[in-house]
Amino acid sequence: MAASQPSVIGHRGCAAHAPENTLGGFGRAAELGCDWVEFDIQISRDGVPVVMHDANLERTTGLDMPVRFLVARRIAELDAGSWFGPEWRDERVPTLAQALDACAVLGLMPNVEVKYDCGALRRCARAVAAVIAQRWPAGRDRPLVSSFSLRALYWSRLAGPEQPLALLMWQKPVKFWGLHARLLSCRAIHVDASLASQALLDKAHRRGLKVGVYTVNDGALAAELRERGVDYIFSDKPEEMAAT
Numbered sequence: 546m547a548a549s550q551p552s553v554i555g556h557r558g559c560a561a562h563a564p565e566n567t568l569g570g571f572g573r574a575a576e577l578g579c580d581w582v583e584f585d586i587q588i589s590r591d592g593v594p595v596v597m598h599d600a601n602l603e604r605t606t607g608l609d610m611p612v613r614f615l616v617a618r619r620i621a622e623l624d625a626g627s628w629f630g631p632e633w634r635d636e637r638v639p640t641l642a643q644a645l646d647a648c649a650v651l652g653l654m655p656n657v658e659v660k661y662d663c664g665a666l667r668r669c670a671r672a673v674a675a676v677i678a679q680r681w682p683a684g685r686d687r688p689l690v691s692s693f694s695l696r697a698l699y700w701s702r703l704a705g706p707e708q709p710l711a712l713l714m715w716q717k718p719v720k721f722w723g724l725h726a727r728l729l730s731c732r733a734i735h736v737d738a739s740l741a742s743q744a745l746l747d748k749a750h751r752r753g754l755k756v757g758v759y760t761v762n763d764g765a766l767a768a769e770l771r772e773r774g775v776d777y778i779f780s781d782k783p784e785e786m787a788a789t
């Protein structure tokens with residue numbers, strides 16, 4: 546499978562085996578044979594995109610503080626690994642630049658998710674586009690940028706006509722998602738497993754869109770989804786899904 550055509554994407558790195566959204570997690574994903582990893586982006590007070598799922602730092606660093614209230618230098622001091630296990634205490638919250646550098650070295654293709662709740666969608670989407678342009682090696686397939694936020698996706702598209710994009714959906718389909726996907730020239734839709742009806746899959750495929758489904762950690766479900774035409778799945782246990 547070519548790296549540009551994923552089969553399995555390690556979710557937040559490989560969140561079942563290493564602290565989510567850390568460089569150590571990306572290393573573990575590569576060791577497990579992943580070609581692709583997904584990670585999440587929030588933005589710091591001084592405009593630096595950082596790799597963090599939640600809008601608040603507490604769950605993975607212990608500091609009860611919104612990401613957007615702290616400057617990147619301060620965020621970089623936090624321990625983002627101990628919550629997962631003491632052996633991970635040296636893990637930090639990576640910047641997007643550090644994450645892209647790590648992926649390039651490890652041979653991983655990134656799926657960069659701009660979080661809908663970052664509090665500054667235009668700033669964040671533009672900063673993500675700028676960092677990708679600066680840091681991702683020229684000549685390689687570009688990272689895939691995704692978001693639940695249509696605004697973030699439109700800002701991403703305005704920042705770069707060549708940027709591959711994916712529209713994320715959860716719980717229920719976004720109104721007029723096919724139209725938005727066409728206007729945005731999306732490559733794919735990424736949907737929660739409960740949304741992956743045959744009707745939605747068929748509609749996406751008729752429109753030339755790939756369909757990725759998150760977050761699947763059960764091999765039997767992954768096999769069933771593939772059988773029904775799902776193009777790739779996101780998993781916290783990517784090495785188990787690769788066999789399905």
Ligand code: G3P
Pocket residue numbers: 556557583585598658691713735759779
């Ligand atoms: O991008 C797929 C998946 O990561 C979306 O959900 O909440 O894990 O970021 P979440």
Ligand code: MG
Pocket residue numbers: 583584585658
């Ligand atoms: Mg995500």
